[in-house]
Amino acid sequence: MMSFKSFLLLSLSLAAIAAYAYAQIAPGSNAYLPPTKNGYDYPEPNKPFQPSPPGRNGGSRPAPPAGPRNIPGQPGDDHVHMPGMPFEFEYAVQDPDTANDYAHKASSDGDVVTGEYRVQLPDGRTQVVRYTADWKTGYHADVSYEGEAQYPEGPAAGGRGGGGGGGAGGYKY
Helix, strand or coil: CCCCHHHHHHHHHHHHHHHHHHHHHCCCCCCCCCCCCCCCCCCCCCCCCCCCCCCCCCCCCCCCCCCCCCCCCCCCCCCCCCCCCCEEEEEEEEEEECCHHHHHEEECCCCEEEEEEEEECCCCEEEEEEEEEECCEEEEEEEEHHHHHCCCCCCCCCCCCCCCCCCCCCCCC
């Protein structure tokens, strides 16, 4: 007579084998099956591909594009401009403990975006970028700097560390 444990082990084994076989033949299953003869659903070509000899173009050259060429980055003649949604936003971060000091503000009437962003540079100056952008001419920026660059002295000669270490008052991160 078969014990309960043997019966359970045999039943689970047969169930696993049946599930594996069903997954292999089940329509729409995600199991990988070998590809068809050529690997695709379309018929094989009548004439196999043969590359042209070196230095030859194969007899025909593609025709250049017809009509006027557009300048890259500029809208084409067939471009229809759809104004965007007007917006306005502003934010600023000032955290002396991590030396983060930056801000950004911008506004748009739907066609032209104007804005300004400021970043505190490691040398103490503030970089200010004032910009305008529109759909026809793109992004135009005016970059300026406020303040004077300051370079703190490094550690004293013979001191430990480098690059602002050893209590030289370097940058905090």
